[in-house]
Structures are given as structure tokens and as C-alpha cells.
Amino acid sequence: MSGGAEGSLAASFRRLIAATGPISLAHYMAEANARYYGSRDPFGTAGDFITAPEISQMFGELVGLWLADMWHRAGQNAGQSGPVHYVELGPGRATLARDALRAMGHAGLRPQVHLVEGSPALREIQREAVPQAHWHHDLSSLPTDGPILLVANEFLDALPVRQLVKTAQGWRERMVAVDESGGFVCIAGSTPMDAAVPEDRREAEEGTLIETCPAAAAVVQEVAGRLAAQGGAALFIDYGHAQPRTGSTLQAVRAHRKVDPFADPGEADLTTHVDFATLAPLAQAQGARWLGTTGQGPWLTALGIDARTDALSRAAPHLAGEVAAARHRLVSEEEMGDLFKVMGLAAPGWPQGAGF
Numbered sequence: 001m002s003g004g005a006e007g008s009l010a011a012s013f014r015r016l017i018a019a020t021g022p023i024s025l026a027h028y029m030a031e032a033n034a035r036y037y038g039s040r041d042p043f044g045t046a047g048d049f050i051t052a053p054e055i056s057q058m059f060g061e062l063v064g065l066w067l068a069d070m071w072h073r074a075g076q077n078a079g080q081s082g083p084v085h086y087v088e089l090g091p092g093r094a095t096l097a098r099d100a101l102r103a104m105g106h107a108g109l110r111p112q113v114h115l116v117e118g119s120p121a122l123r124e125i126q127r128e129a130v131p132q133a134h135w136h137h138d139l140s141s142l143p144t145d146g147p148i149l150l151v152a153n154e155f156l157d158a159l160p161v162r163q164l165v166k167t168a169q170g171w172r173e174r175m176v177a178v179d180e181s182g183g184f185v186c187i188a189g190s191t192p193m194d195a196a197v198p199e200d201r202r203e204a205e206e207g208t209l210i211e212t213c214p215a216a217a218a219v220v221q222e223v224a225g226r227l228a229a230q231g232g233a234a235l236f237i238d239y240g241h242a243q244p245r246t247g248s249t250l251q252a253v254r255a256h257r258k259v260d261p262f263a264d265p266g267e268a269d270l271t272t273h274v275d276f277a278t279l280a281p282l283a284q285a286q287g288a289r290w291l292g293t294t295g296q297g298p299w300l301t302a303l304g305i306d307a308r309t310d311a312l313s314r315a316a317p318h319l320a321g322e323v324a325a326a327r328h329r330l331v332s333e334e335e336m337g338d339l340f341k342v343m344g345l346a347a348p349g350w351p352q353g354a355g356f
Contacts, residue, residue, distance in 0.1 A: 001346075008182075010264065010265050013028065013176070013178075013184070013265060014182065015333070017179070018179075022175035022176055022187060023175060024162065024173060025160075025161065025163050025173075025174050025186065025250075026176055026178070027160070028160075028184075028232055028265065030160040030266035031140075031266070032266050032270050033158050033269070035266030036116070036178070036267065036268065037118070037122070037257075038211055051074075051096075051154050052151065052154075052237070052266060052296075052330060052340070053092070053096035053099060053153065054328075055094075055326050055329055055330060056250040056330060057099045058305055058308050058323075058327065058330070059099070059300070059330060060095065060098065060100045060103070061099045061103040062098040062103075062300055062303045062308070063096065063099075063151055063153075063235060064099065064101060064103030064107075065087070065235075065305060066235065066353065067100065067149040067233060068103065068107035068108070068138070069211075070149070070346065070351060070353055070356060071084065071149060071233075072109070074233075074349075074351060076232070076348075081090055081109070082113040082145070083112050083142055083143070083145060084147050084157060085112050085113075085142070085149065085232075086100070086101065086104070086112065086113050086114065086147045086148075086150075087116065087149065087150040088115050088116065088150070088151050089116045089151075089152035089155045089219070090117065090152065090153075090154070090155035091126055092126075092154075093122070093125050093126065093129060094129035094133070095129065096151065097113065097129065097133070098129045098292075100164045101130070106300060108215075112134070113132055113133040113134065113305065114132070114135075114136060115128070115133045115134070115136070115137045116135075117135055117137075118137050123135055124201050126353075128159065128324035129180075130325070137224070140177045144226075144229070144230060146209035147232035148226055148231075148287075149230065149233055149234075150233070150235070151235045152219075152234075152237070154239075155219075155236075155274065155298075156216040156236060156238050156274045157233055157239060157240070157271040157274055158270065158271050159213055159216050159219070160213070160215055161211045161272045162196075162211070163207045163209055163210070163211050163212050163248060163250075164196060165207070165208070166207060166209075167206065168202050170192050170193075171194045171197050172190070172312060173189045173193050174189070174209070175187055176262070183262065186262075196212070201244075204246070206251035209244050209247055209248055209271055211273075212278075213275065216279065217258075217278070217282055220236070220282055220345075221280045221283070221285075223283075223303045223345065224282070224286035224287065224288035224353065225286040225287065227287075227289075228287030228348060229287075230347070232346070232347055232350070233291075233341060233346040233347070233352065234288075234344070234345040236276075236345075237341070237342050237343075238274040238340065238341065239275065239336075239340050240272065240273040240274030240276050240340070240341050241273055241275060241277065241341070242294075243277050244275070244278070245275075248272075249273075250266040250270065251270075251272070252269065252270050253268060253269045253271070253272075254267065268277050273298075274341070276341050276343050279343065280343065282299070283345050287348060288345045288346065288347065289345065289346045289347065290344075290345060291343075291345060291346055291353040291356040292342030292344055292353075292356030293342065293343040293356075294355065294356055295333075295337055295338050295341060295342070296330065296331070296333035296338075296342055297318045297332065297333060297336070298337070299342045299356075300330055300331050300337075303355050305331060309327045
């Protein structure tokens, strides 16, 4: 069992569990990811994983053009007064922001830039890429004086989830305990959790497991409320499912390989699939328009990634193979095209978004 150093997060968890009993999976995941993201740059080939903006500039460019298109078709063109705010949640290295802002500029839109990022290490990298940005620890300090154009790419998947399992005694929350060898294991808690399960799923058979993510719900609700009050549009892009499902989707990635989520807390990226099926109604309840949820592949194709691939290949023929490979990775059903979903939201009165 690794992670046994006295100052490690694993050791802290063992002490806490010994003193107070098993902790929730949500607690475990929140603390582990806070330690993980606060201490390193996990992106790129030298890190633990690669996100879509790092695969190709085409991704960020098309996101930027989608936001600019929404802005212009809503009538908020450059001749009108008042600021517009580009907001990104969990911007990583700011590769997406840089590419999206460049594309927006070509389309005549130059918004103020706001990056929601809690990691000091990543903020320094972002400052190099987008020096004009304003930084925020959370959504609460974002401006309220104009529409927001928001994107969250692979942000919701790292938020902590609760896992609820149907036992012979009813629904219980999955908790993290320590076994005889000192390893972390999941067990069913003792507190009844039936009231936390949607009514239409409470009679599921024994052994059924469902995941809920209160943190993701809170983020989407706050963004939707801002859209309804301020105007604007938002894109949430992540791997997940558009229809309700059961079973655990918890996984850990380190050095581009899947590893045991309970082996070294704080040393690997913990994620779960985003349940887009539950998020859309929450956004609508806050007054925002749900534009749709679709696969990343069809969405990028509808926005013109094929034409952009051709243009980049003509401009740099020696890179045509790399550009084609990047396009394939972004849109193919066997790669990111189907697993990754795009959910669009907009303010009341704003147009339908392209690709939905």
C-alpha cells in the first residue's frame, strides 16, 4: 500500500477514519482532487491527461465562434454599449481560452475575460497565455453588469459525487473505510438515504447504484440563473450520458493510464461521468433555455470542423496528417465524439445555438 507517508493525504484520511468512522465518497473525492489540482500542472503529454483544447486549436476556435455567433445573432453587436464577459470554469492551461478569444476577435467580439480557477500553480500558467484575464475562486465574484459567454470543458466531471446503493435495508450512501491491510475500501453506510433517491428510482432492485453530484447541480443552477438575469449563453462539455443510467463511473487517471482511485488519494485525477439528463431540467427551472445535449462529434461537425481541417492542412501541408489525426480524435465515435457530450444553455430570448 503506497501513500503511507505521515504527511500524505492517505495518512490524513486514515487518521480521520480511525477517529470518526468512514467518510463519504464525496468527501474523499473532494479532498483528493483539491490536493491534486492545487499542486501541479496535470495537462498534456508530460502530465496525466490530455483535454480536447490540447489536441487541436480547432476545438477552441469552434467554441469561440459558437459563442460569437450567439452574441451577434442575439443582437449584442459591437455598436451596442455595455460589457460582455467571457467566463471559463476550470481553464487548465488556458489553451481553450486563448484559441476561443482569438476566434472571437476575428469575428469582431472582444469580451472581458474571467477565469474561475482555484489552483495557484495553474493560475500562473494561465497568466502567461491570457494576461488580460481576471481570476475568480468561484462564480460568486463574477460581474453582473452584462451578458456572460461561458464555457466549462471537463470541469463538472471532477466535482465530488455521492454514490447511493440499494441494500436489503434500503438505500444507503457508499462510504470509504479502511480495511485490515490499511487500504481504502467502499462500504454501505448505516444512515437511511431513501429520501435522497428520486421517487421513480427508489424501488430499484438490490445492488443498484446511482450517482448524484450536488456540486455540478449547484454550478449549473447558478450559471442558469445568471443567464436568465444577465443574458448570455453557456457550453458544458464533458464525458457523460444524456440519459439516466446506473452503476459507478468513478475512475482515476495518472500518467495517461487508469489506476486504482483508492491507491494514492491526491496523486491522481478522480472523475465520474456527468449526468446531463438531470442537469438540463435544473437549468430550465432557473429560467434558462436548454438548447440541447448532443455528442461532441456531431456538434463539432455541424460547426464546420471538416472545413477548418482542410484549411489548416492547406496552410501547412507538412502537418496535414497531424491535423487529420486530431480531427479524428475529437469527432470519431470510437474516440471522443460520442462519449463526450455538449450541453448548451442560453438566456430567454437568445437564439437557438448552432449544432443542437
